Amino acid sequence: MFGFVLVLVLVGMAVGVLIGNGILGTLIALTIASVTAFVSYWKSDAIALRMSRAVPADPVVYKRLHNLVEGLCIAGGLPKPRVYIVHDPAPNAFATGRNPKNAAIAVTTGLLEKMNRVELEGVVAHELSHIKNYDILVMTLAVTLVGTVAILTDITIRMMWWNGGRVARAGDRDNRSNPLALIGIALLIVAPLLARAMQAAVGRRRETLADVSAVQLTRYPPGLISALEKLQADSTVTHSASMATAHMWIEQPLPGVNDTGRLGFFHKLFNTHPPLADRIALLREI
Amino acid sequence: MNALWIVLAVVVLLVVWVVVSYNRLISRRNEVDNAWSQIDVQLKRRLDLIPNLVETVKGYAAFEKSALEAVIDARSKSMSAGPGPAAQGAADIGLSGALRQLFALSEAYPDLKANTNFLSLQEELQNTESRVAFARQFYNDAVERYNNTTQSFPGLIFAKSFNFTDREYLEVEAAAAIPPSVKF
Numbered sequence: 001m002f003g004f005v006l007v008l009v010l011v012g013m014a015v016g017v018l019i020g021n022g023i024l025g026t027l028i029a030l031t032i033a034s035v036t037a038f039v040s041y042w043k044s045d046a047i048a049l050r051m052s053r054a055v056p057a058d059p060v061v062y063k064r065l066h067n068l069v070e071g072l073c074i075a076g077g078l079p080k081p082r083v084y085i086v087h088d089p090a091p092n093a094f095a096t097g098r099n100p101k102n103a104a105i106a107v108t109t110g111l112l113e114k115m116n117r118v119e120l121e122g123v124v125a126h127e128l129s130h131i132k133n134y135d136i137l138v139m140t141l142a143v144t145l146v147g148t149v150a151i152l153t154d155i156t157i158r159m160m161w162w163n164g165g166r167v168a169r170a171g172d173r174d175n176r177s178n179p180l181a182l183i184g185i186a187l188l189i190v191a192p193l194l195a196r197a198m199q200a201a202v203g204r205r206r207e208t209l210a211d212v213s214a215v216q217l218t219r220y221p222p223g224l225i226s227a228l229e230k231l232q233a234d235s236t237v238t239h240s241a242s243m244a245t246a247h248m249w250i251e252q253p254l255p256g257v258n259d260t261g262r263l264g265f266f267h268k269l270f271n272t273h274p275p276l277a278d279r280i281a282l283l284r285e286i
Numbered sequence: 287m288n289a290l291w292i293v294l295a296v297v298v299l300l301v302v303w304v305v306v307s308y309n310r311l312i313s314r315r316n317e318v319d320n321a322w323s324q325i326d327v328q329l330k331r332r333l334d335l336i337p338n339l340v341e342t343v344k345g346y347a348a349f350e351k352s353a354l355e356a357v358i359d360a361r362s363k364s365m366s367a368g369p370g371p372a373a374q375g376a377a378d379i380g381l382s383g384a385l386r387q388l389f390a391l392s393e394a395y396p397d398l399k400a401n402t403n404f405l406s407l408q409e410e411l412q413n414t415e416s417r418v419a420f421a422r423q424f425y426n427d428a429v430e431r432y433n434n435t436t437q438s439f440p441g442l443i444f445a446k447s448f449n450f451t452d453r454e455y456l457e458v459e460a461a462a463a464i465p466p467s468v469k470f
Binding site: 067070071072074075076077219 | 317320321324328413416417420421423424427428
């Protein structure tokens with residue numbers, strides 16, 4: 001979290017150097033960051049659910065799912081989160097919210113069709129672990145800050161075409177250009193990548209942790225293992241997920257990412273999830 | 287003068303440390319109590335469902351009287367079981383076993399299997415059964431955390447002086463491992 005704020009402040013300073021007022025730029029960045037963080041703290045679950053087109057799960061139609069969630073919540077000592085359904089044939093699930101009292105968990109219809117009871121239990125336990133470990137809050141804040149960095153750098157780089165909003169630059173022809181500006185430009189170019197890499201790193205560590213905590217809840221590693229294997233074998237892409245919510249799902253929902261093959265260094269750097277094969281291997285050791 | 291301040295700072299730090307450690311013990315113990323009452327909630331739910339089940343099954347004259355009586359008997363035993371995890375646990379396992387026996391026997395009665403009332407009761411009871419199991423698991427996790435705190439270093443000192451005694455685990459595995467016997 002500290003890393004994110006640092007990157008944000010650095011970006012703000014770079015913006016400031018480029019428009020010629022360091023403090024102003026930093027202040028603008030901090031203001032934007034705190035506003036977005038505040039909004040995302042209160043509204044993130046609603047936004048994420050809306051973006052994924054999730055609808056509340058009917059307690060009669062989806063009785064099995066409701067019962068399963070209730071049971072696992074008792075095991076974890078959690079209040080029952082709101083349960084949502086995403087109409088999507090690809091098996092996937094995610095959790096969102098800001099704390100265990102204000103949390104929601106969403107599963108796709110594809111998941112309900114393709115998983116048996118123990119597998120579904122493993123997946124739900126994984127999502128509940130995200131709630132219990134406050135991953136949902138960290139992830140939401142991460143995605144907001146990453147977005148802010150992206151917007152800021154975008155605006156600044158565009159502004160540079162228009163001379164930073166200043167009418168004229170008297171010293172331009174003389175040899176008085178600001179060397180800091182060069183560093184600023186470099187930083188602006190790298191920042192979005194850096195922010196995304198950090199988002200990915202946070203996500204990957206927490207996925208593994210959630211897998212392990214899920215097994216602690218169900219006391220049955222084979223359930224989650226076979227669920228992950230089914231996810232691995234399934235090639236349907238989750239259409240309801242967008243780039244911004246990619247890190248929240250149990251399986252990375254992006255197309256073109258091959259989880260079975262060995263990924264290159266750069267691919268690994270920006271993946272929000274560890275490869276499924278690695279996660280399965282880790283669970284087998286338990 | 288300086289030495290006085292240092293002594294004062296050390297005393298304040300010590301007091302803070304004692305308060306924090308004591309509060310941790312308290313919250314862990316409350317967690318155990320809460321987990322215990324969670325089991326009770328689920329057990330009560332199960333006990334309340336059983337009279338309905340008995341009424342429904344009684345209608346089928348051919349149904350094994352002994353299985354029904356075993357459930358009724360186990361229910362009253364569970365209701366009058368003494369306090370403490372060990373006694374309560376044993377009584378509940380008895381009830382779980384009797385219920386499983388009854389449901390296993392019901393397989394042989396197609397009319398009963400077709401009764402929607404019976405089916406929904408069976409579904410409810412099986413759900414409650416798994417909730418009881420989850421609540422027990424949560425209780426044992428809470429006891430583990432509590433006992434770890436009272437038995438390991440800073441907690442150890444306060445546990446002795448403030449009378450925090452270790453809690454019992456619910457041992458259910460052995461009894462639950464016996465499968466229901468079905469005779470046709």
